[in-house]
Amino acid sequence: MNETIIKLENVKKYFPVRGGVFSRVIGHVKAVDDVSFSIKKGETLGLVGESGCGKSTLGRTILKLLDPTGGNVYYKDHSIFETGKEQLRSLRRDLQMIFQDPYSSLNPRLNVGEIIGESIEFHGLASGREKQEKVEYMLEVCGLSPHHHRRYPHEFSGGQRQRIGIARALSLNPEFVVADEPISSLDVSIQAQIVNLMEELQEEFSLTYLFISHDLSMVRHISDHVAVMYLGKVVEICGKKELYYNPLHPYTQALLSAVPIMDPDSKSNRIILSGDVPSPANPPRGCNFNPRCRYAEERCRVEEPELREINTGHNVSCHLVEKR
Amino acid sequence: MSNLLQVKNLNTSFHTEDGVVRAVNGVSFTLNHGEALGIVGESGCGKSVACLSIMRLINHPGKVEADGILLEGNDLLQFGEKNMRSVRGNEMAFIFQEPMTSLNPVFTVGFQLQEVIRLHQGLNKHESWKKSVEMLKMVGIPHPENIAKEYPHCLSGGMKQRAMIAMALSCEPKVLFADEPTTALDVTIQAQILQLMHDLRERINTAIIFISHDLGVISEMVDRVIVMYCGRVIEESETRNIIKDPKHPYTIGLINSKPQINEDIEKLVPISGSVPNPLHMPSGCPYHPRCDHAMEICAEEMPEKTEVSSDHYVNCWLYSRKGGQIINNE
Numbered sequence: 001m002n003e004t005i006i007k008l009e010n011v012k013k014y015f016p017v018r019g020g021v022f023s024r025v026i027g028h029v030k031a032v033d034d035v036s037f038s039i040k041k042g043e044t045l046g047l048v049g050e051s052g053c054g055k056s057t058l059g060r061t062i063l064k065l066l067d068p069t070g071g072n073v074y075y076k077d078h079s080i081f082e083t084g085k086e087q088l089r090s091l092r093r094d095l096q097m098i099f100q101d102p103y104s105s106l107n108p109r110l111n112v113g114e115i116i117g118e119s120i121e122f123h124g125l126a127s128g129r130e131k132q133e134k135v136e137y138m139l140e141v142c143g144l145s146p147h148h149h150r151r152y153p154h155e156f157s158g159g160q161r162q163r164i165g166i167a168r169a170l171s172l173n174p175e176f177v178v179a180d181e182p183i184s185s186l187d188v189s190i191q192a193q194i195v196n197l198m199e200e201l202q203e204e205f206s207l208t209y210l211f212i213s214h215d216l217s218m219v220r221h222i223s224d225h226v227a228v229m230y231l232g233k234v235v236e237i238c239g240k241k242e243l244y245y246n247p248l249h250p251y252t253q254a255l256l257s258a259v260p261i262m263d264p265d266s267k268s269n270r271i272i273l274s275g276d277v278p279s280p281a282n283p284p285r286g287c288n289f290n291p292r293c294r295y296a297e298e299r300c301r302v303e304e305p306e307l308r309e310i311n312t313g314h315n316v317s318c319h320l321v322e323k324r
Numbered sequence: 325m326s327n328l329l330q331v332k333n334l335n336t337s338f339h340t341e342d343g344v345v346r347a348v349n350g351v352s353f354t355l356n357h358g359e360a361l362g363i364v365g366e367s368g369c370g371k372s373v374a375c376l377s378i379m380r381l382i383n384h385p386g387k388v389e390a391d392g393i394l395l396e397g398n399d400l401l402q403f404g405e406k407n408m409r410s411v412r413g414n415e416m417a418f419i420f421q422e423p424m425t426s427l428n429p430v431f432t433v434g435f436q437l438q439e440v441i442r443l444h445q446g447l448n449k450h451e452s453w454k455k456s457v458e459m460l461k462m463v464g465i466p467h468p469e470n471i472a473k474e475y476p477h478c479l480s481g482g483m484k485q486r487a488m489i490a491m492a493l494s495c496e497p498k499v500l501f502a503d504e505p506t507t508a509l510d511v512t513i514q515a516q517i518l519q520l521m522h523d524l525r526e527r528i529n530t531a532i533i534f535i536s537h538d539l540g541v542i543s544e545m546v547d548r549v550i551v552m553y554c555g556r557v558i559e560e561s562e563t564r565n566i567i568k569d570p571k572h573p574y575t576i577g578l579i580n581s582k583p584q585i586n587e588d589i590e591k592l593v594p595i596s597g598s599v600p601n602p603l604h605m606p607s608g609c610p611y612h613p614r615c616d617h618a619m620e621i622c623a624e625e626m627p628e629k630t631e632v633s634s635d636h637y638v639n640c641w642l643y644s645r646k647g648g649q650i651i652n653n654e
Contacts, residue, residue: 050511050512051510157598157599187366187367187598188366188538188578188581188582189578189594189595189598189599191582192580193595193596196592196594199591214510216511217582217583217584220583221589254512255512258511258512258515259540259585260518260540260541260544261584261585261586262542262543262567262582262584263567264543264563264564264567264568266586270515272512272515272516272519273512273515273516274516276480276483276513
C-alpha cells in the first residue's frame with residue numbers, strides 16, 4: 001500500500017507580466033515556485049494557504065491543465081510534464097479533478113447523463129446500454145437517484161451539483177484526484193455531507209486525494225499529511241498530527257491560531273499577523289514571510305530559507321526553527 | 325441596560341413571478357445598549373434580509389411588515405424617507421459582506437468617508453476631511469493621509485473592510501449591523517478585523533448585530549445569539565448556552581457538522597437533505613423533513629416559542645408541553 005503515487009520535483013509555474021510599448025515580458029508572477037513533495041497511495045494530502053498563495057495553480061499544474069514552467073511531476077513511473085498530448089489523454093483517465101465551483105464547472109446544456117457519460121465514452125470504457133448503467137451506478141454511489149440522469153444541472157442544489165462533479169471525476173476509476181476547494185462554496189450543513197462522501201469513496205475505490213482548501217479544520221479532518229503554502233512556496237509539510245500539535249513555521253502557527261474556536265471558555269492567545277500578503281509579482285527579498293514574521297532577523301531579510309527536515313517527516317523552511 | 329432596538333413580529337416577503345417568498349417570518353428580538361447580538365444561519369435563512377428590513381433598505385418587490393421596529397421608542401416604520409435617511413448612517417450603520425463591491429470605485433476612499441460625515445454632522449470640507457483621516461487612523465490603516473486619497477482598487481480586501489468599518493462608525497451610530505464582515509477575507513486578515521471590532525466595541529459604546537454562518541466567529545464576538553432557519557427564529561439565548569447546550573436539532577446539527585480545529589473526530593455528522601425551496605416551504609416546522617426527531621405534529625403545526633431554561637428559548641415541539649416528550653441530547 002505504501003508506494004508513492006505522485007511525486008513532485010521542483011515544480012514551477014510562472015505567469016509572465018507584460019508591459020511597455022511592445023508588450024514585452026517585464027517580469028514574472030511566481031505563482032508556484034519550486035515545490036516538491038510526494039503522495040503515497042490511498043493517502044490524502046491537504047494543501048492549505050490563503051487566497052493567492054498558489055495552491056489552486058499548483059493543483060492545476062500537477063495535472064498539466066496549466067503548462068508548467070519547470071520541474072517535473074511523476075505519476076507512478078510516468079512523467080506527466082514530459083508526456084505528449086495523446087498519451088497524456090489516456091493518462092488523465094487515472095488523474096481527475098473536482099472543481100471548486102459546482103455552478104460553473106458543469107455544462108448547463110448537457111444533462112447529467114451526458115456530463116458523466118461523456119468522459120466514459122471518450123476514454124472507451126463503455127458505450128450504449130453499458131455506459132448508461134455505469135452512469136446510473138455512479139449517481140447512486142454519490143448519493144443521487146439513478147433516474148436523475150435526465151435532469152439538467154440547474155435543477156440541482158449546490159451540494160447535489162458537487163456530487164455530480166464527484167461522480168464525473170470518479171466515473172473513470174481514477175487513482176489520483178485533485179479536489180480544488182470542493183466544499184468552500186457550500187453551506188456548512190452540506191459541507192459535512194460532501195466530506196463524508198469523499199471519505200467513503202476513498203475507502204471504496206482506494207483513491208489518493210490532493211485536497212486543496214483554506215478551511216483548516218476540514219483539512220485536519222480529512223488529511224493524512226498537510227502542506228502549508230505561502231506565496232508560491234511550501235513552507236511546512238508533515239503529518240497531520242505533527243502539524244496541528246506542533247507547528248514549527250511562524251506562518252503556520254499564526255494561521256492555526258487565527259481560526260476562531262467555537263468555545264466561549266477558550267482563552268485566545270492569538271497571533272495576529274500585521275499587514276497583508278505581499279504581491280507575488282514583487283515578493284520580498286530573503287524569506288517570503290519576513291515582513292510579517294515576529295521573529296525575523298537580519299538573515300531572514302537576505303537569505304532564502306530552504307525546506308529542510310527538522311524531525312522525521314517534518315519539513316520546514318525557516319532559518320530560525322532551532323533557535324526559537 | 326435598556327432596550328435600544330426592539331423588533332416585533334417582522335415579516336418580509338418578496339412577491340415574485342413564481343410566487344411569494346417569505347424571507348423573514350415573524351422575527352422578534354430586542355437589542356440593549358452596548359450589546360452584541362449574533363444572528364446565525366445558512367445562506368438563504370433570511371438573516372441579511374431581516375437586517376436590511378430593519379434599516380428599511382428593502383425595495384420592490386420586497387415588502388416589509390411588522391408590529392413595530394422601535395429604535396429608542398420611535399417606530400421606524402412610521403418614518404418618512406427623509407427622516408429615515410437621517411437615521412441611516414447616523415443612528416444605524418451597516419457593514420456589508422463584500423468590501424470589494426460596497427465601495428464606489430470612482431471616488432477616493434477619503435471622499436466617500438467625507439460624504440457621510442458632511443451629510444450627517446454638517447462639518448465643512450476641511451473639517452470633514454480631517455475627521456475622515458482620523459477615522460482611517462482609528463481603524464488601523466497605515467499612512468491614513470495618503471490612503472484617503474487613494475481609490476478603492478488600490479486597497480487590499482482587509483484594508484477595504486477597515487475603510488468600510490471607519491465609514492460605518494464615523495457618525496458613532498447606536499446600532500451597527502455587520503453582515504458577514506469577514507467571510508470574504510482570509511483567516512489571518514479575519515483575525516485582524518475581529519480584533520479591531522473587539523477593540524472598537526470597548527472604546528465606543530455601539531450595539532452590534534453580527535450576522536455570520538460561522539459559529540466560531542460568533543462565539544468570540546457576541547453576548548447573545550439568535551439561530552435562524554428558513555426565515556424563522558428557532559433558538560435564542562446567551563452565546564454560552566447556544567454553544568455548550570444547544571437544544572434545537574438544527575442548532576445541534578449545525579454545531580456537529582463542522583469539525584473544530586482543536587479536536588479530532590472520527591466521522592462528521594452532517595445534516596441530511598438540503599434547505600427547502602423558499603417557494604415551497606414544508607408544512608409545520610420548516611426543519612421537519614431534515615430532522616431526526618421529527619414527530620407527527622411537526623409536519624402539521626408550527627412549534628411555539630418555549631422557554632427551556634431561564635433566558636433560553638427554542639421553537640421546537642420536542643420541548644413544548646404540547647409536543648409531549650422531552651429528549652436529552654448527548
